[in-house]
Amino acid sequence: MNDMAVEGVQAPLGADLASVAFGPHHAAVRWSDGARTGSVEQIVSFVGELEASHRPRWVWWAADPHAVPLVSAGLVLGRCWDLAEAHRILAGGWEADPGHVWARAHGLDPAAAPRPTAGDLFDFTSPTEPGLTSSAAAAGPTRADGHLRREVLSPDFLRTPDGVSTVADLALRAAVAQRILLAQQHTRAVSTAYSESAAALLCLELSRDGLPVHRQTLESLIAAAAGPRPESERHAMEIRRERDLQVLRHVPGRESTDLRNPVHVRELLRAVGVVVPDTRAWRLEPFRATHPLVEALLQWRKAERIATTYGYSWLTAHVGPDDRLRGGWTACDGAAGRMTAQNGLHNLPAPLRPAVAAHPGHVFVRADLGQIEPRVLAAVSGDRRFAAAAQSDDLYAPVAADLGVDRPVAKVAVLAAMYGQTSGPAGEALRGMERSYPVALAYLRSAADAGAAGRAVQTYGGRRVPVPTSDTPAGRAAHGRFARNAVVQGAAAELFKAWAATVRLAVAPLGAQIVLCLHDELLLHVPLEHSAEVAALVTSCLDDAARRWTGSRDVRFVADTSIIERWSDAKP
Incomplete structure (x- = not known):
């Protein structure tokens, strides 16, 4: 050899x-x-x-x-x-x-x-x-x-x-x-294959190593939401009934209502003057102050989710004797290319996050990419003015100055451009984006046109993203929005995996492990004595990966990196 x-x-x-x-x-x-x-x-x-x-x-x-x-x-x-x-x-x-x-x-x-x-x-x-x-x-x-x-x-x-x-x-x-x-x-497709392959290998390591948790904290948090561990099926039914009564006590005479039936819940809400087309949490949020039933129902939903999906059975099945939460991982979701995970690793309820805790002698290094999709758009579109805005710590501030609007409006404008929203305030903001960043908007429009026509699009790294055809205007518009976002979200996934692959090798000699990849966030389990060095490496690896991925330093990518003991310690 x-x-x-x-x-x-x-x-x-x-x-x-x-x-x-x-x-x-x-x-x-x-x-x-x-x-x-x-x-x-x-x-x-x-x-x-x-x-x-x-x-x-x-x-x-x-x-x-x-x-x-x-x-x-x-x-x-x-x-x-x-x-x-x-x-x-x-x-x-x-x-x-x-x-x-x-x-x-x-x-x-x-x-x-x-x-x-x-x-x-x-x-x-x-x-x-x-x-x-x-x-x-x-x-x-x-x-x-x-x-x-x-x-x-x-x-x-x-x-x-x-x-x-x-x-x-x-x-x-x-x-x-x-x-x-x-x-x-594609000129970048071989490099993309390298990092995608490394991500698939990392997925095996994530499945093997698991996410460190503190079992006693996890059990107490489950108990706080779902009640004590049931001793029998009858006891489980009693706990469930008691959880339901915390909601139903606000509507005397309706104690037989099935809170797990959306039709029954809508009728219950209508009885207290809250009329909604569905019972999704975001739909009920504006009515919190209308009647105490709404607040109780929202809290019940959180507890019910923990009880039924993240309760004692889940803990027994997926948290090992070494206090590690494990699940299967995949490097590509089959659409734009995001990593996915099972058993709650990607959607653990916020009330349970305090239980994700570093084991003795270790800490977490947590790094979250900031404003990643707008920065990716600046890189993949080649819009020099938008790239200049991405040199700032807060990309939305220079965009607001360019558009002559407040920062919240600028943020709406950027998101409207990427997600294809054209009505209301977003539509007016989008027109400002068209004037200030025509190259970036042309890039998105080209992808949307291809998607509306049922043609596959390619990400910056060369991934082919198929788009189905549609015979209806609504279907074509939906496919256009999908393609518009896929070229940005897919490229962001490519950069994230290139970063994760770089970090994986850089920190291995220090005994550090990546234990979670969550959308744009890396969580590493690190020996305490190497925490500062690993945190610095995570940042330098982002610079290296972004430079190789884009071929330049025209767009600045940033990460909020912190050293914490529990996942819940990270700032939102």
Whole structure:
């Protein structure tokens, strides 16, 4: 492997790549001029040695499952190429099974790609009958038309040394083809594939490590909202009834009302003079002072959500004996590309946040990107005047000066531009944006026109975002608004993941871990003695990632970074 390239140095195509494939008992590594096959344990050890000596870019069909043994072993891999994530950039959407990945990478008709008969490369533990590997080995892994053979997609294929070796070889070939296609599709798409792949690897680490919590605090907060832990089903019904009565006591004679039925709740509200078309919380907020029932109902909803979704069953199922909240993570939501998480990691109710607490000897370093989407718009549109406004700590202040309006109006104008709001005060503010920042608005208008016509749009990093067609004016307008926002939100997600990937490697030698990625926010669990150094690194990594991502320093990106003991300590 002496010819393996260092990034930035000319080398044979794919010379910097090393692919891995794992089955239940066997695994394989493949690189440009060599291969190694062995047990799972042997290959995990070999990957660690190769990472230390050559630092290749690791290739796999998908991080889950093919990087799971490596992450479970505690290896910190520097660079990777995830075929599924790269495919999602090329094709858009979520579907990224190996048959389609191979077809797209090699210019084949995806509709002709074979479907696995039972499971696929992402589910190698599914039971199937043995004997498929030999036929594929005799005929080769691809059909006459270039598509992968169905046998290769079978989970049984990964049960033999020859099978995992073939899958690793196919992964290496697919990565080379994908990299060529991405470079042809968009100037930044290869770099985006690097950071998206790193984000998929980070997702495995997030799932493994979990979010630190203080169990006693969490239990007491649940109890405060939902009552004590039920001792029986009858006790649970009594607690639920008592919670309901805290609302129904404000309307004597209606104690039989079902608060979980929106129709019944609307009737209850109408009885006290509150007439609303629906019972959403934001709809009821303006009526808090109208009648005590409204305030009681809003408080009941918060308690009910904790009781039913984040109660004792949730705590038992998802908080481990090491006091870590765990859930599955994905690097791309299948739309514009945001990271997603399960089990409350992305939507933990605010009343429970005090329980997210650093473990002894540690603190959190929390960093939240400021005004990220407007700053991204300034960068991706190339509007120099808007970029100049983004040099300020508060982007909305210079925008307000440019528009000749107050700051709140300026903020409305910027949000109206990105989200396509054209009526009321937002419409007048938007016209001011058109005059002051025509290049940024033209960029958004172009995306909206494409979306209204049902044409796919591309993010700044080259991700294809499909948009459906519509036969109605309302549908076309909605698709236009979606596309207008997707090019900004998608680019913001790309920058965020490039930042997170940079932080991940920078802080690892200090024993720090990213434990939460929430939209535009990073939360790191850090040894107390390294907290100041990690906080500084998080900020410098943002500067580095933004400079690489935009190719300039024309737009300034900022983060509010703090060192805290509990997540709730962070300022809003």
